[in-house]
Amino acid sequence: MRKTLYIIGLSFFVFSCTSQKNVKQNASRTNKQVVQPKTAVAKPVNDKPKPQVTHEGGVDFFTTNIADAAKNDNTVSYGSIVSAKPAGYKVVKTYFPAIAQNFRQRYLILHYTALPDDKSITVLTQQGVSAHYLVNNTGDNEIYQLVDENKRAYHAGVSSWRSDKNLNDTSIGIEIVNAGFRTDSTKSRVFAAFSDDQVKKVAALAKDIITRYQIPATNVLAHSDIAPTRKQDPGPLFPWKKLYDEYQIGMWYDEATKQNFLTQAQVDFTTRYSEPAFIFMIQTALQKFGYGLELSGAWDDATKKTVEAFQYHFRPQKYDGIMDAETWAILQALNQKYPIK
Ligand SMILES: [Zn+2]
Numbered sequence: 001m002r003k004t005l006y007i008i009g010l011s012f013f014v015f016s017c018t019s020q021k022n023v024k025q026n027a028s029r030t031n032k033q034v035v036q037p038k039t040a041v042a043k044p045v046n047d048k049p050k051p052q053v054t055h056e057g058g059v060d061f062f063t064t065n066i067a068d069a070a071k072n073d074n075t076v077s078y079g080s081i082v083s084a085k086p087a088g089y090k091v092v093k094t095y096f097p098a099i100a101q102n103f104r105q106r107y108l109i110l111h112y113t114a115l116p117d118d119k120s121i122t123v124l125t126q127q128g129v130s131a132h133y134l135v136n137n138t139g140d141n142e143i144y145q146l147v148d149e150n151k152r153a154y155h156a157g158v159s160s161w162r163s164d165k166n167l168n169d170t171s172i173g174i175e176i177v178n179a180g181f182r183t184d185s186t187k188s189r190v191f192a193a194f195s196d197d198q199v200k201k202v203a204a205l206a207k208d209i210i211t212r213y214q215i216p217a218t219n220v221l222a223h224s225d226i227a228p229t230r231k232q233d234p235g236p237l238f239p240w241k242k243l244y245d246e247y248q249i250g251m252w253y254d255e256a257t258k259q260n261f262l263t264q265a266q267v268d269f270t271t272r273y274s275e276p277a278f279i280f281m282i283q284t285a286l287q288k289f290g291y292g293l294e295l296s297g298a299w300d301d302a303t304k305k306t307v308e309a310f311q312y313h314f315r316p317q318k319y320d321g322i323m324d325a326e327t328w329a330i331l332q333a334l335n336q337k338y339p340i341k
Contacts, residue, residue, distance in 0.1 A: 053081070053093050060093070082150070105149060107164075107171035107219045108209055109156055109226060110202070112194075112233040114180030124175060131155045131173035135201045143205055159226035160292035161219070162340060167226050172209050176202060176234060189319075191235040199239055203247045210249060218290065218338050220250035221313075228291060228309035229302050236316035253314065253333035261329035269325040279303070282323055285331050286310065288340070299323075 054061050060081040083091050113120040117136050124130050124146055130153040134144040147153040155173030156166070164170060179192035194202075210220065222238070223231045244252035272278040276297035283295045283303055291306045308321035314334065315327050 053096065080150075103213045104170055105172050105209075105213045106215060107161070107167050107221065107226075108206060108215050109167060109171045109173050109221055109223055110206075110234050110238065111155060111173065111175045111223045112178035112180055112235060112238070113175050114178070114233070116179075117177050120175065120177045129154050131175040133172075133174045133205060135174060135176045135198055135205065137177040137195060137198055139195070139197050143201055149209075156223065157227060157230070159223075161221060161226050161290045165292075172213075174202060174205060176238075178234065181232065181235060189232070189235075191237045193237050194234075194239070199242065203243055203249060206243070206249050207247055217249075217251045221290075222309070224309040224312050225290065226292075228293075228306040232309075232312065236312045236319045238312075240313055240316075251334060251338055253330050253337060257333040257336060258326075258329045261332040262325060265325035265328045265332075269328070282328060282331075285328075285335055289331060289335050289338075 060083065081093070081096070085091065111131065113124070113134075115123060117138055120134060120136075121144070124134055130147050132145065132147045132149055132153050132155075134146055136142065136144065149172060152168050153173050154168060155175065156168045156171060159165070159167040161167065176194065176198055178194055178198075181189040181191045184190050206220065209215065222240075223233045224235075240250055241252055243249040268278065279299060280295055280297040283293055283297070286303075286306055287293050287295065289310075291309070293302060293306050296303065304321040307323045307327065308319055310331065311319040311321070311327060314330050318324070318327070
């Protein structure tokens with residue numbers, strides 16, 4: 001798609017250069033007969049309906065979507081307009097906006113803070129990490145905005161999903177106040193629950209962001225999905241299935257498809273579990289789904305942590321990092337439902 005856009009963009013560029021040349025030649029011919037006054041420079045007329053630009057609080061906005069879905073993926077254009085103010089010149093919106101544009105915001109990443117309310121605010125506003133929004137756990141109706149959506153917040157760190165890397169550049173980050181996990185006597189992680197109030201807030205906020213930027217379901221992710229070897233948040237108690245079922249947010253598998261894959265998976269897991277070729281196939285499927293994983297053909301630490309991250313999101317009843325038939329069936333069902341376009 002981007003390659004196509006580039007080619008379309010290039011052809012427009014070539015076309016406009018050619019057109020300009022013709023205009024100049026025509027103008028030099030006509031100049032012999034007619035002297036054009038300096039002030040009467042003909043401007044091109046754009047007769048297409050234009051989004052109305054409104055001015056509020058010192059900021060220009062436009063509210064009409066001029067998207068052309070055939071020409072871009074998340075081309076929705078509306079919102080505030082940040083403009084230059086060059087000394088001695090006037091920036092005008094006469095030809096605003098060009099249709100060849102899209103949002104930089106292409107991912108929504110969810111986190112937990114692993115801190116109480118007050119410390120979450122301090123750390124996310126006064127230190128080297130931040131998020132666009134912070135969902136508190138105080139039971140009120142407020143959601144704190146900490147960073148402008150047009151700017152980068154520092155929430156993702158070293159991260160990747162499918163062909164994208166460094167997702168701070170292209171994502172909106174939501175931090176949720178939550179205690180995170182403690183480790184019990186068997187060295188298992190025990191996670192803290194999210195309140196219903198928080199889940200409702202996150203759902204409303206996520207829905208708003210996803211709708212405005214047309215963020216695809218495949219790009220609504222946990223921090224642990226985009227940095228599986230480093231991160232666990234928002235953990236297995238974050239209700240991804242509820243968000244999918246009740247708010248149509250993010251990805252989930254179809255139960256019947258999973259069952260179909262499960263029958264075959266059970267046979268494989270009793271006979272092929274330790275085969276490098278089998279492990280390689282599973283690593284390939286995890287990578288295809290989106291995880292940044294090396295294909296080693298062994299059940300190494302990175303693979304274990306990636307399986308664990310996958311289970312946090314899609315099989316929260318079991319998150320020991322051990323791939324089993326059920327987890328494998330879920331992964332295959334998801335890969336079938338959400339292929340890379
Ligand atoms: Zn995080």
